[in-house]
Amino acid sequence: MTYEFDFSVLLPYWEQFLRGCWLTVLLSTIAILAGLSIGIVTALAKQSPIAWVRLAATTYVEAIRNTPFLVQVFFIYFGLPAIGISFQPWSAAVLALSLNCGAFSAEVIRGGIDAISRGQFEAGAALGLKRLQVYRYIVLKPALRIIFPALSGQFVLALLTTSIVSSISAEELTSIAQSIDTLTFRSFEIYVVTTVLYLVMALGFAHIFKAVDRAYFSYPVK
Template structure:
């Protein structure tokens, strides 16, 4: 019978926590930058010139219909052939941003298109500038509509980030792989790693729920 031994895993818990922190940093940075990419691309799809809409469509379709692992390999192993070399963590961040941006574009586009045209015309009639109309009449209600989908996408992104360990990015999965190679305690190591990912997902879900209650539960006119 197999004798479970968690002692070496707990002894190296600091290594796993450093990896978990890197996972959080990579995911948070990817979401922040990817959200900007998503908003810009969504605006291009909804109100940009036709060539720009085609370009964004091509980007979204290419990312949504190819494996994330292949995207990472392309950025890390493919780009050096044209002189662009990225370290593992930078390549991981870029891959996460590109991936989140594509999915986020469609989420935010749906939110923008959910705003009735009459509301935009009413904002213009009240003397609001185009920027004010976009900020208060379009973007804020749209974000409230798509907020649950965006936060779910972030959780999915954070969990998917475990794939970046294949290019030696120093995330939680990579820390677990390294620890397993030293201790050969596969079951114990990956059980603890699974528990950490679960704790991160549940923790961020709670944080996002609190933000939703604080930011999006009052009237938009406030």
């Protein structure tokens, strides 16, 4: 059996591939920003002196970290309508990715907070700062400096995880590639191009995060 490779067949679809990349980057960016916010709040909640707040945060993190992402997507898109809560595919994808990214980020951030010396907390309290002010002004940036490489890896993983939301017909690169495949039947060429595009986006995100790390979290060299 012979197969003639012909990538020129895909040239008429280059705008659709670029649109898929844009939607993937947009989806990832929203999920990363929302996930980071959720992660910070959850990490602080796990440090709360209030028992039910700690329990709620721990339950959320454990539920997300110990279930498959595909099941989470299906639960939000197919399961929640049973109780009257419905989402469009893209909205469901954003919510699922944000919650997933938030849970994993929370554990990374919590680890960074735990790495900060207790003396820092005591110094903040001695200055008359409230608990949240201590976290905001004294703890958070040093903690983020420690964990930023791990968070960067988590965020690049979030970009690659967007491909799973094609299972609910949310538009991004993989779903658009599948649509082109049904028109051209050039699966090999399509998924080679798709793989290269994901690689370029992942490396691009990695370089952006390295630049952010150097700009905001690296100690100046004297």
